[in-house]
Amino acid sequence: MNAHPGCGCGGSPAGGGCGGGRVEALPAASAFAALPVLPSTPCGGGAHAPATDPHEATLAQGERVLQELMAAGAATPAATDPTTVNPDDLTDDGGVSRRAFLTCVVAGCAAAATTGCGDFLHTAVGKKSFREYDKDEIAGLVKELEASARQKVGKDVKIGTTGALPGVEFGYALDVSRCIGCRRCVYACVEENNLSRDPQVHWIRVLEMDKDHGVDFAHANAYYDAEQVPRPGHFYLPVACQHCRDAPCVKSCPTGATWTEPDGIVVVDYDWCIGCRCCMAACPYGARHFNWAEPSVPTEAFNPDTHFLGNRPRSRGVVEKCTFCIQRVRNGRYPACVEVCPVGSRKFGNLLDPASEVRWILEHKRVFVLKAELATHPRFYYFYGS
Amino acid sequence: MSRLRSLARRALAAALGVGALAMFSACSEPHESPLFPPGPAANRDVEDLAARHVPPPPLNEEMWPCSQCHDNKDLTSNPKRRELTMAHDDIVLRHDEKHRWCLDCHDSEKRDVLRLASGAEVPFERSYELCGQCHGDKYRDWRAGVHGRRTGQWNGEKQYQLCVHCHDSHAPKFKPLKPEPAPIPPSRRITK
Numbered sequence: 001m002n003a004h005p006g007c008g009c010g011g012s013p014a015g016g017g018c019g020g021g022r023v024e025a026l027p028a029a030s031a032f033a034a035l036p037v038l039p040s041t042p043c044g045g046g047a048h049a050p051a052t053d054p055h056e057a058t059l060a061q062g063e064r065v066l067q068e069l070m071a072a073g074a075a076t077p078a079a080t081d082p083t084t085v086n087p088d089d090l091t092d093d094g095g096v097s098r099r100a101f102l103t104c105v106v107a108g109c110a111a112a113a114t115t116g117c118g119d120f121l122h123t124a125v126g127k128k129s130f131r132e133y134d135k136d137e138i139a140g141l142v143k144e145l146e147a148s149a150r151q152k153v154g155k156d157v158k159i160g161t162t163g164a165l166p167g168v169e170f171g172y173a174l175d176v177s178r179c180i181g182c183r184r185c186v187y188a189c190v191e192e193n194n195l196s197r198d199p200q201v202h203w204i205r206v207l208e209m210d211k212d213h214g215v216d217f218a219h220a221n222a223y224y225d226a227e228q229v230p231r232p233g234h235f236y237l238p239v240a241c242q243h244c245r246d247a248p249c250v251k252s253c254p255t256g257a258t259w260t261e262p263d264g265i266v267v268v269d270y271d272w273c274i275g276c277r278c279c280m281a282a283c284p285y286g287a288r289h290f291n292w293a294e295p296s297v298p299t300e301a302f303n304p305d306t307h308f309l310g311n312r313p314r315s316r317g318v319v320e321k322c323t324f325c326i327q328r329v330r331n332g333r334y335p336a337c338v339e340v341c342p343v344g345s346r347k348f349g350n351l352l353d354p355a356s357e358v359r360w361i362l363e364h365k366r367v368f369v370l371k372a373e374l375a376t377h378p379r380f381y382y383f384y385g386s
Numbered sequence: 387m388s389r390l391r392s393l394a395r396r397a398l399a400a401a402l403g404v405g406a407l408a409m410f411s412a413c414s415e416p417h418e419s420p421l422f423p424p425g426p427a428a429n430r431d432v433e434d435l436a437a438r439h440v441p442p443p444p445l446n447e448e449m450w451p452c453s454q455c456h457d458n459k460d461l462t463s464n465p466k467r468r469e470l471t472m473a474h475d476d477i478v479l480r481h482d483e484k485h486r487w488c489l490d491c492h493d494s495e496k497r498d499v500l501r502l503a504s505g506a507e508v509p510f511e512r513s514y515e516l517c518g519q520c521h522g523d524k525y526r527d528w529r530a531g532v533h534g535r536r537t538g539q540w541n542g543e544k545q546y547q548l549c550v551h552c553h554d555s556h557a558p559k560f561k562p563l564k565p566e567p568a569p570i571p572p573s574r575r576i577t578k
Contacts, residue, residue, distance in 0.1 A: 344535035
């Protein structure tokens, strides 16, 4: 998809909401065509333009697009498409009329509603991405967010913004020969990271596999129930975000709401996630989870020690995932799952430190990664301790 | 009897005090490598333990110190291998029981310490040296921070655990656990 000339949408996948989008030959069958609009640009790229009034900016852009189309003798847009700019909607001075503008807004909202992301307004329309803020702006934003979190959660919540430590790249190693599948890690993660209890969200999925089959996702069972584990003839493979060096989720995100931090943690900016779930389709590990409903966490159970890019309160319609407990590890602590594991199968540390536990494992143990053939290059390793 | 007991207690307290001091001094030094220079386990001193912040062993307070009964006066040592019936009959040895019995690890004379195969004495606080005689690979991994559970800081002080905190020394196979509830399948997840 090319960038639309003069239109601030930058060729974004938000075709349904862009004033000039449908004029160009967009691939209507593309999966992107059904996406809701960008958080910052409910209609056209108005918010990106320097003009303060989005209405005026859109008019000017519409004018430019149409003038270029007229000059090139392009095909007349289909009259049945409500999102196209009809020449009849042009005002006398060459701009786009209020009617055309409002039609566009309504169409954008309708598109969003039909895709189940009607409350896209929660994505802080007009705000910058977390990475674009300077220090003062972040302080202000955090204050704002903490106030709204207090209201939402019912108690004081600290939202940290601790950055990556220099010279640190996090790595994780899990001992497949020790894990007994007790799921203590799953629930420690739920409590530490304020995961929704209803509907249930788990960042860690423990897969039970047959020893006869080896690591085989086709025969894995995440819903095993037993009086005692490990069950004879089975081994267990907990899977969460693999924090890939070449992360498919990051590449697939249309809004840049997810990225890899300098210390290797793949994070999500919940204010910029539009809930399109492209990342979930792209992730080969099923490590990303969508909030189909407003997450519910009991006030007394809410962990008030949070991070902007981690366990702060989330809303309906955003994707979330394991962050290696960013609020803990950036302050030197082990992730919650590491500390709770009763068999000590979970190991964590700095891959750049030759004296770290994970480096020792990489150098001395039999190590593998999941789906190595996909070349996602995970920072999450599995190993055989014995 | 009671004098012996108080003596043993004082000795233990002194040993722990030395350990605590060593722990304190070891922390101020940078940890260059989790690996320690190779050498026979018995040669390492108490600092070895202290550097790892190992908590005290889970000793039965009612029974400890062992010398309160095994005082070599009222109760003398019987080194003959046999099944215990008078006391400790609750202990079922499931640890290479075909070849081993109590006095392979417990010292027959000094009851408040353990005994290596070489005959060297090892306090209960350093029981990992005893375990490491046979389980050398696990001992090596444990020292590197890879075998066993760690808590604390990934880039700083770590809390280690003794082998016996997770494994019953008389029946060391890890006991099965009841798993936490299975996740709710997506089809049955309630959404509001």
